[in-house]
Amino acid sequence: MSAYFPTMGLEIHAELLTKSKVFCTCSAEFGGTPNSRCCPVCSGMPGTLPVLNRKAVEYIIKAGYVMNCEISRFTKWDRKNYFYPDLPKAYQISQMPRPVCLSGNVKINVNGEEKTIRINRIHLEEDAGKLVHDEVNRISLADYNRCGIPLIEIVTEPDFHSADEVIAFMEKVKLLLQYAGICDCKMEQGSIRCDVNISIAPKGSTELGTRTELKNLNSLKAIAKAIEVEIDRQEEILESGEHVIQETRRFNEALGETTAMRSKEDAHDYRYFPDPDIPPIIFTEEELEEIKNSIPELPEQRVERYVNSLGLKKADADIIVGDKKVCDFFDEAIAAYNNPKAVANYIVGELTRRINLGEADMENLKFTGADFARLVELLQTDKLSQSNTKVVLGKMIETGEKPDDIAQKEDLWIKEDNDLLAKTIDEIIANNPKPVEQYKNGDKKVFGFFMGQANKALKGLASPKAIQEYLTKKLEE
């Protein structure tokens, strides 16, 4: 057991899903040929004037509501000055004293326990460009496509005391932003990024230790690992009688270590001052009310609806809602075949199994929710056996063909050949006098044995229902 406990706070940057950038009409889509989505405004030409994107403001207000923040009735923008090639204007338009959102909170569940994480503030700013460092030719290239994409920065209070809490919070925030339609939260594309402020102190201490800031964390796995190694590093320093230096550290995932980036001494003085080009905004109650009412159904409400109105098990509803792609897929499926329980079962069971095995990928499914629903319907209505349903699903994942076409082409339909059914079951009964005896003496459990034998022999040729009926009739004779 360690003699120290960690305390952490987060700064999360999330790119908003607006069509255009925050101060110009350039496309805000991810990627693109370098510097193909730029104009004089976002490349910082002198004499240009920014125009604030209304949608971006709407989105940050939504973010504030889903994280239970107070929305400022008066908000304004500031210039954060720094000279670095990823920002051609040499200042970033951000918000310092009057952010759009203040003091919110988000509930998380960690190992069965609920905990509330306080949000200090959420403000709106513009993203910077991307630098590519070419080590071979010893040059740096600048891509300004990302420059000016609207970004919200969510700053939490130092309420975290374990990596599990941080991960649970990140997962919750990702879901909230995705369901609210504000951010796609693709960590691998950098549309949501997280910096962790971390310090440790002796157990029982009421004072916090000196903190470091971890940057460059681009996956949940990296966040968990970086926290773990940074706690170890700080413990070692304190144990040897030294002091932790307040600094920014970069996490190197390949080496599994954090290294110093810059110390507090050379921290930037950003010389914030009000941006004279963007007028402050005063929101009316009506405007805020309208935005609040336009927020779509959030994850918790959805789980509740699935359990209460559709009769799903809470655990299944949690799994489905836990991934927005899966959830949209489920909705599409039950719109095509109104049997939520059966559809949910097959998603949580068979489809999830194949996703976990890496056979299927929700991002690139070749079939629709409606196709999947049809497959479940074929199983439910005894057109396909359990095992052949799995075969058809495998083909659907591979080729994207319709379930009926696959079943037809591969001759997988249940034949309902009554003569064959009777002949097979009669044989099984004749070959197993002992279990028959047991059954007749009241040991009804052996029925499972006969079902198993019959299913195996009649694989895909008869429906379980038909087998069960005939078997019951024969055994009761």
Ligand SMILES: [Zn+2]
């Ligand atoms: Zn532009």
